Amino acid sequence: MPELPEVETIRLGLKKAIVGKTIAGVDVRVPKLFHGDKKSIIGKKVLDVGRRAKQIIIDVEGDNDLLIHLKMTGQLIYRPKQESGVASHGQIAGGHPSKDWTAVLPNGTTHIIFDFSDGSKLFFNDLRKFGWIKIFEAKELKHKLTEELGVEPFDKEFTTDELAKIISKKSNWNIKKILTDQTLISGIGNIYADESLFWAGILPTRIAKTIKYDEVLRLHTSIIKALQIGLKYGGSSENTYYKIDGAKGQAQEHFQVYAQEGKKCKRCGGVIQKIKLNGRGTHFCPGCQK
Ligand SMILES: [Zn+2]
Structure with a gap:
C-alpha cells in the first residue's frame, strides 16, 4: 500500500503533467475498476490534482471529479504524444517497478486509459486489480471524504x-x-x-x-x-x-x-x-x- 509521502510525490508529478489539459477520451478496459459515467468528464479540462489521505483527486471542470486509489499495485503512467507506445524522453508518469516503465503501453495490466486533447495519455495499470477510479459529484466527494477520513497530519487542525x-x-x-x-x-x-x-x-x-x-x-x-x-x-x-x-x-x-x-x-x-x-x-x- 503506498503511503502518504508516496502518493503525494505521485500527485505532484501528475499535477505538472495534466493540469490544463482536456480529457478527449476514456478507454475503460476493465469495467469493474471504473465507476461512473465517463461521458461526464469527456471534453472537460483538468483544473487541479489533489490528495486526501492516500487517494488522488483529479479536479475536472464542471460538477464531477475523479477519485483514484492505487491500492497495492496500481500505477499511473503519463506519456506525452509519441509515435510508438514505448517510453521516451518526456515520460513523466510512472507506477510500480515493473517493465511497464519501458514496455509498450497499453499492455495486459493497463485497465484504463485517459486520452488528452494534445495526444498525451495517462495509463492506469494494476497487476492485482485492487485499485480503482471513481467519478463523483464534487460536493458528494467532499462529503464522503470528510465522513470517512480523519484529520490529515499536515493540516493545521492536526494539533x-x-x-x-x-x-x-x-x-x-x-x-x-x-x-x-x-x-x-x-x-x-x-x-x-x-x-x-x-x-x-x-x-x-x-x-x-x-x-x-x-x-x-x-x-x-x-x-x-x-x-x-x-x-x-x-x-x-x-x-x-x-x-x-x-x-x-x-x-x-x-x-x-x-x-x-x-x-x-x-x-x-x-x-x-x-x-x-x-x-x-x-x-x-x-x-x-x-
Ligand atoms: Zn535504539
Whole structure:
C-alpha cells in the first residue's frame, strides 16, 4: 500500500503533467475498476490534482471529479504524444517497478486509459486489480471524504491537543492501531507509524491510556518529522512505488526501524526488533522506545 509521502510525490508529478489539459477520451478496459459515467468528464479540462489521505483527486471542470486509489499495485503512467507506445524522453508518469516503465503501453495490466486533447495519455495499470477510479459529484466527494477520513497530519487542525483527544477516545487500543486507523488520522500507514513511534520513543504496543501528555507532544512532532523525511526523499519505493518521473524513492535508506530488523539502531546501537501487531509487521528499538 503506498503511503502518504508516496502518493503525494505521485500527485505532484501528475499535477505538472495534466493540469490544463482536456480529457478527449476514456478507454475503460476493465469495467469493474471504473465507476461512473465517463461521458461526464469527456471534453472537460483538468483544473487541479489533489490528495486526501492516500487517494488522488483529479479536479475536472464542471460538477464531477475523479477519485483514484492505487491500492497495492496500481500505477499511473503519463506519456506525452509519441509515435510508438514505448517510453521516451518526456515520460513523466510512472507506477510500480515493473517493465511497464519501458514496455509498450497499453499492455495486459493497463485497465484504463485517459486520452488528452494534445495526444498525451495517462495509463492506469494494476497487476492485482485492487485499485480503482471513481467519478463523483464534487460536493458528494467532499462529503464522503470528510465522513470517512480523519484529520490529515499536515493540516493545521492536526494539533497536539487534537492528537491527545484522538488518543483518549481509544484508550484501550495500542498506539500503533490508533495511528494507522484512517478514520482517526488519515495517511499514516504501517511504515510511517513505526518510524513516528521510533522518533517519539514510544513502543508500538503501548496502550493509549498509559501515554502521558509529554509523550503525545513528542509523538505529534515525530509524525510530522517521519512524513517529512518520506516526502524529502520522494517516498519509499521499497515495495511497489516509483515516483511519477520514474526515479526511485530513496526514503527507505533513511528508515530508522522499518524493515531494519536485526540491524543496529542508529541511535543506541541496540538491535531492531520485528513483531506482529494488529496483523502487521511492526518494527521498533527496545533501547530507544519505552
Ligand atoms: Zn535504539
